[in-house]
Amino acid sequence: ALGVWGAVSGGAAAVGPVLGGALTEGPGWRWIFFVNLPVSVAAVWLTLRVVPESRGTRGMRVDWLGTVAFAGFAGGVTYAVVRAGEDGWGATPTLVSFALAALALVCFVLVERRVAHPLLDLSLLRKPAFVGVMAGGLAFNGVAFGGMPYLSIWLQTVLGMSPVRGGLTLLPLTGAAVVVSVLAGKLLHGVPARLTIGGGLLLIGTGCFCQAVLGAGSDWTTLVPGLVLVGVGTGLVAPGIAGAALAAVPAERAGMAGGAVNTVRQLGFALGVAVSGTVLTSRMRDTLPADAAHTLAGGGAGALRGTFSEHALRAAFASGLDAALVTAGLVGTAAGALVLALVGAGRAERTGGPAGVTESGARTLSGEETASHG
Structure with missing residues (x-):
């Protein structure tokens, strides 16, 4: 189940640029916001209707x-x-x-x-495994997806691709993420979470390094090997991080842990976009005036072509992307090492239980089943 959830979650993050490109070329860019309204309403209605846990516990306050x-x-x-x-x-x-x-x-x-009734029980931060999962979640979305807006700008305003074609260049990441998520959820059920999450983050970091080889003459095909590695890493991390968050805390805190890790993932994405933009523009200032660097990073290459040569614009943007991707690679590598150090191997290994029964999975066993497994 977590494998399927991870496939949908990881795949959606990469499919978004494709759908966004189609909306931009079709009804207009404002629809990238409008389309979320019916989707959100439907999601809330379905959740309240078919997910009993979403109703909460009586007496709980926000x-x-x-x-x-x-x-x-x-x-x-x-x-x-x-x-x-x-x-x-x-x-x-x-x-x-x-x-x-x-x-x-x-x-x-x-x-x-x-x-x-705290939003986050701070005592959970005394658990190294939970801290490791939170750190991994924070880094995951930022490293894997934080640079995508600027890759999209490079593809469209510098290389001249349409929004849809620019989004389609991310399909190597999408395809790898979806396939690996499903396979990992099904075949790696007994593998310790620290290996899938930590190893996945190391792959994502390596994928970022592989993309950081752009130059003035590069095209989108230069990104493909790195995008595939990021997709494979995403496919390992997305399903594993949800299960690891549940396994790191007591059963009654499972909802809090799931909410916390999803929150830091979204914060990581926001910070990833901000850091990528800051690094990108800072590097472009080495060869362009500050105003021109900000204009180019914001998609204004057309307005600069009368002042700067095409080669200068391509070289400046490529060097900025390389710097942002190297930064992401370093963060991903450091986060992977941290997860490997902090996140435990799971209850099954610690207690000598059967392979494949993780802490979160063990909670679903009845007392009779637990006794028989013991």
């Missing part, structure tokens, strides 16, 4: 203060990274944004320590 504080932290740190790309790391807007984000994080910790 931790509104914690939600607002964490949103302030996430928004503040992401905006600070964006401002660093615009104004520099030592600029006043950047430092103020970082300070506000830190203040929001302190407020979040204080609220979670005192509220009756």
Whole structure:
């Protein structure tokens, strides 16, 4: 089940640019936002109707203060990274944004320590396995998908591809992610999560390094080997990280753990986009004026062609992408090593239980079944 879920989750992240390209060429770019409305309404309705756990427990209250504080932290740190790309790391807007984000994080910790029904039980952070899963989730989406907006801009505004064709170039990643997710969920059920998640992140990092070989004369085919590696890594991480989050905490905290790891994945994606943009523009400033670098990174290559040569624009954007991809590769490699060090092998190995019975899987066994397996 987690394999199928991972295939849908990982595949959707890469299919999005293709569908976005079709909407952009068809009814217009605004529909990339409108299309989410009916999808979200249908998803909420189906969840409330067919997923009993979504109704929650009577007496549980939403931790509104914690939600607002964490949103302030996430928004503040992401905006600070964006401002660093615009104004520099030592600029006043950047430092103020970082300070506000830190203040929001302190407020979040204080609220979670005192509220009756916390958004996140901070005691879970004492578990190395849970910390490892959270770190892996944060890095996963940022490393695997954070640079995609800028790859899309490069393909369309520099290489001259249409939005749909630019999205189709990501199919090697999509196909690999979907196939590997299904196979991993089915065939690697007994493999420790630290190996699938940690190994997957190492593959994603390696895939980013393989893409960081762009030059002024490169085309989209240069990306294919790296995209395939990122897709294989995504196929290993996406299903494994969900199961690892559940296995790292007590059964009654499973929903909290699942929500937390999905939240840090989305935060990781936002930070990945922001960091990629900052690194990209900073590197392009080595060969272009600051204003021109920001214009080029924002898709304004057409407006610069009368001022700069085609070769200069291609070389500048390629060097910026290379720097962003190397940064992603380093983060992915470091995150993979951290997961391998922190995430345990699962209850089955620790207790000598049967291969293939993970901690999360063991919770589904009845007392009689547990006794027979014991």
